Amino acid sequence: MKYQSQSVAKAYFYCAMALFGIQVLGGLLAGWIYVSPNTLSEIVPFNVIRMIHTNALIVWLLLGFFGAAYFLVPEESERELFSVKLAYLQLIILMVGTLGAVGSYLVGIHGGREFLEQPLWVKFGILVAAVIFLFNISMTVLAGRKTAITNVLLMGLWLLCLLWVFAFINPENLSLDKMYWWMVVHLWVEATWELVMAAILGYLMLKLTGVDREVVEKWLYVIVATALFSGILGTGHHFYWIGTPGYWQWIGSIFSTFEVIPFFLMMSFAFVMVWKGRKNHPNKAALLWSLGSSTVAFFGAGVWGFLHTLHGVNFYSHGTQITAAHGHLAFYGAYVALNLAVFTYAMPMLRGRDPYNQVLNMASFWLMTGGMTFMTFVLTFAGTIQTHMQRVLGENYMEVQDSLSLFYLMRFGAGAAVVIGALLFIYSLVVARKREVIQPGPAQAVAGE
Amino acid sequence: MAEILTKTRARNIFYGGSIFFVVVFIALTAQSHRHIVKTSTAGMPLTEQVALGKHVWEKNSCINCHTLHGEGAYFAPEIGNVMTRWGVADDPETAYEILDGWMQAQPSGIEGRRQMPHFEITEEEMRALSEFLRWADQTDTQGWPPNDAG
Numbered sequence: 001m002k003y004q005s006q007s008v009a010k011a012y013f014y015c016a017m018a019l020f021g022i023q024v025l026g027g028l029l030a031g032w033i034y035v036s037p038n039t040l041s042e043i044v045p046f047n048v049i050r051m052i053h054t055n056a057l058i059v060w061l062l063l064g065f066f067g068a069a070y071f072l073v074p075e076e077s078e079r080e081l082f083s084v085k086l087a088y089l090q091l092i093i094l095m096v097g098t099l100g101a102v103g104s105y106l107v108g109i110h111g112g113r114e115f116l117e118q119p120l121w122v123k124f125g126i127l128v129a130a131v132i133f134l135f136n137i138s139m140t141v142l143a144g145r146k147t148a149i150t151n152v153l154l155m156g157l158w159l160l161c162l163l164w165v166f167a168f169i170n171p172e173n174l175s176l177d178k179m180y181w182w183m184v185v186h187l188w189v190e191a192t193w194e195l196v197m198a199a200i201l202g203y204l205m206l207k208l209t210g211v212d213r214e215v216v217e218k219w220l221y222v223i224v225a226t227a228l229f230s231g232i233l234g235t236g237h238h239f240y241w242i243g244t245p246g247y248w249q250w251i252g253s254i255f256s257t258f259e260v261i262p263f264f265l266m267m268s269f270a271f272v273m274v275w276k277g278r279k280n281h282p283n284k285a286a287l288l289w290s291l292g293s294s295t296v297a298f299f300g301a302g303v304w305g306f307l308h309t310l311h312g313v314n315f316y317s318h319g320t321q322i323t324a325a326h327g328h329l330a331f332y333g334a335y336v337a338l339n340l341a342v343f344t345y346a347m348p349m350l351r352g353r354d355p356y357n358q359v360l361n362m363a364s365f366w367l368m369t370g371g372m373t374f375m376t377f378v379l380t381f382a383g384t385i386q387t388h389m390q391r392v393l394g395e396n397y398m399e400v401q402d403s404l405s406l407f408y409l410m411r412f413g414a415g416a417a418v419v420i421g422a423l424l425f426i427y428s429l430v431v432a433r434k435r436e437v438i439q440p441g442p443a444q445a446v447a448g449e
Numbered sequence: 450m451a452e453i454l455t456k457t458r459a460r461n462i463f464y465g466g467s468i469f470f471v472v473v474f475i476a477l478t479a480q481s482h483r484h485i486v487k488t489s490t491a492g493m494p495l496t497e498q499v500a501l502g503k504h505v506w507e508k509n510s511c512i513n514c515h516t517l518h519g520e521g522a523y524f525a526p527e528i529g530n531v532m533t534r535w536g537v538a539d540d541p542e543t544a545y546e547i548l549d550g551w552m553q554a555q556p557s558g559i560e561g562r563r564q565m566p567h568f569e570i571t572e573e574e575m576r577a578l579s580e581f582l583r584w585a586d587q588t589d590t591q592g593w594p595p596n597d598a599g
C-alpha cells in the first residue's frame with residue numbers, strides 16, 4: 001500500500017463482508033421457505049426476508065465499489081484521498097441507513113417498489129452519501145494523474161449515483177412507475193455498473209499480470225463502448241409487457257442481444273491479459289476470482305440473459321423461475337465475484353501482510369461458484385417446466401409450483417454450499433493466521449522464467 | 450487490435466456513441482410516456498381511489514411475493530390479471546367482495562402450503578386496492594400474459 005488514505009477501504013470491505021453474510025443467510029432462509037413453507041410465516045413472512053436478502057446484496061456491492069474506488073484511485077492518481085474523514089462519514093451514513101432499513105423491514109415499515117423499499121429517510125441518506133463520495137473522489141482525481149481506469153470508473157460511479165434520482169420518482173400510474181423503475185434497475189446492472197466492473201477488472205489485470213497499461217486501456221474503452229451502445233437501448237427488453245409501446249419488442253430484442261458482447265469481451269480480456277502477462281503475482285486467489293468473475297458473468301449475464309431476452313421467448317418465460325436463475329448467476333458472476341476479487345487482492349496489503357489463507361480462499365471460490373452454478377441449473381429446469389405447464393398449458397400457478405418441489409429442495413442444497421463458501425471466504429480474509437491452514441503444493445516452475 | 454483503433458479513437462467513439470444512444474433513448478422514453486398515459490392505460494380513469502390502492506399495494510410490499518405484469522418475486526401468483534382470472538374485471542362490487550374475502554382468509558395455515566400473511570387493511574383501503582388491481586388489469590400489455598393462469 002503506497003498511500004496512507006487507501007486504508008479507508010479496509011473499513012468498507014469489512015462492512016461489505018458483514019452485509020454479505022446477512023445477505024446469504026437471508027437467501028438461505030428464503031430458500032428454506034420454498035421447501036418448508038410454514039417456517040416463520042406468521043413472524044417474519046417471505047416478503048420481509050426477501051427484502052433483506054436483495055437490499056443487503058445491493059448495499060454491500062455498492063460498499064465494495066466505493067471501497068475499491070478509495071483503494072485504487074490514490075494509486076492511479078498518485079496522491080492521497082481528498083478527505084479520509086469524509087470517506088468515513090459516508091460509510092457511517094450508509095451503514096446506519098442500511099441497518100435502519102433492515103430494522104424497519106422487520107417491524108413492517110417499508111415501501112413497495114421492488115429493491116427500492118427503503119424508507120424515505122434512508123433513500124435521502126444514500127443520496128447524501130453518494131454526493132459526499134462523488135465530491136471526495138472527484139477532488140482526488142481532478143488534482144492528480146488521470147488514467148483511463150479512473151476516467152471510466154468515475155464515469156460509471158457518477159452516472160449510477162445520478163440514476164438514484166429515479167428512486168424518488170414514483171408516478172401514480174403503474175406503467176409509468178415501472179418504466180422509470182427500470183432506469184435504476186436495468187441501467188445500473190447493464191450499463192453503469194458494467195463501467196465500474198470493467199475499470200476494476202482493468203486495474204486488477206494491470207496489477208496481477210503486469211501487462212502494458214496502454215493495452216489495458218484500449219481494451220477498456222472498447223469494452224465500455226460496447227456496454228453502453230447495447231445496454232442503453234437494451235432497456236427495451238423490460239418494456240415488452242408493461243404498457244409501453246410495441247416497438248420495444250424489436251428494439252429490446254436486438255440491442256439486448258448485443259449486451260452479450262461486453263461480457264464476452266471482459267472474459268476474453270481477462271484471459272488474454274493473463275496469457276500475455278509476464279508477471280507471476282503471488283496472490284493467486286485474487287487472480288482466480290478475477291478470471292472466475294469475468295467467466296461466470298459471461299455465462300450468467302450473457303448466456304442466461306440472452307436465453308430469455310428475445311421477445312418471442314420472453315412472452316412465455318417472463319417472471320418465472322428462469323428469471324430467478326438468470327438474476328442469481330448474473331449478480332454473482334459480475335458483481336459479487338468481482339468484489340470478492342478486489343477484497344482478496346487488497347486485504348493482504350491493507351493489513352500489511354503477505355497473501356495468506358490462499359488455499360482456503362480458493363476453496364471458497366469453488367464452493368460458491370459450484371453452488372451458484374448448480375442453483376442456476378435447477379432453477380432453469382424448474383423454470384422450463386413452469387413455463388410449459390403454466391404459460392403453455394395454462395395450469396394453475398400454485399399447482400404448478402407443487403410439482404417443482406424437488407428442484408426447490410436441490411436449490412436449498414446449492415444455497416447451503418454457497419453459504420458455507422461465503423463464511424469460509426470471510427474467515428480466510430478476516431482471521432489472520434501464522435501459517436496456511438492447508439499447505440499449498442510446491443510452486444510450479446514456469447517455462448522461460 | 451489493429452493500429453487504426455488507437456486508444457484516443459476508441460475513447461472518442463465511446464463518448465460520441467454513448468451520447469447518441471442516450472439521446473435516442475430519451476426521445477423514445479418521452480414517446481413511451483405519452484403512449485402509456487394516452488393509450489395503454491387510458492381504458493379506465495386513474496382516480497384518487499386507484500392511486501390509494503397503489504399505495505396500499507406498496508405499503509404491504511405485495512411485490513416481494515407476487516409478480517405484477519410479470520415483475521416482482523416469483524413466490525406467489527401473478528396479480529396483473531387476477532381480476533380477469535376471477536371473472537370480475539368489469540364488476541367493481543363483486544371484485545371488492547372476492548378480494549376482501551380472500552384477504553380475510555389469510556393466512557390459510559394449511560401445512561405444506563405457501564402462506565400469505567394477514568394484513569391490516571381498512572374497508573376504504575381494500576376497495577381502493579381492488580380498484581387498483583382492476584385498473585392494472587385493463588392496461589394494454591401487448592397480449593401478455595399468454596393465458597389466464599398468469
Ligand code: HEM
Pocket residue numbers: 114189190237238256257259260297301302304305306307308309310314317318319320323326327328330331334335519520521
Ligand atoms: C450483470 C448483469 C446483469 C444482472 C446483474 C442482471 C440481473 C437481472 C435481474 C435481477 C433480473 C430480474 C429483475 C426483476 O426483479 O424483475 C433480470 C431480468 C432480466 N434480465 Fe438481466 N441481468 C444482467 C444482464 C443481463 C443481460 C446481459 C441480458 C440480456 C442479454 C439480460 C436479460 C434479462 C431479461 C430479458 C430479464 C427479464 C426477465 C423476465 O422477463 O422476467 N440481463 N436481470
Ligand SMILES: [Fe+2]
Pocket residue numbers: 186190234235237238
Ligand atoms: Fe435488463
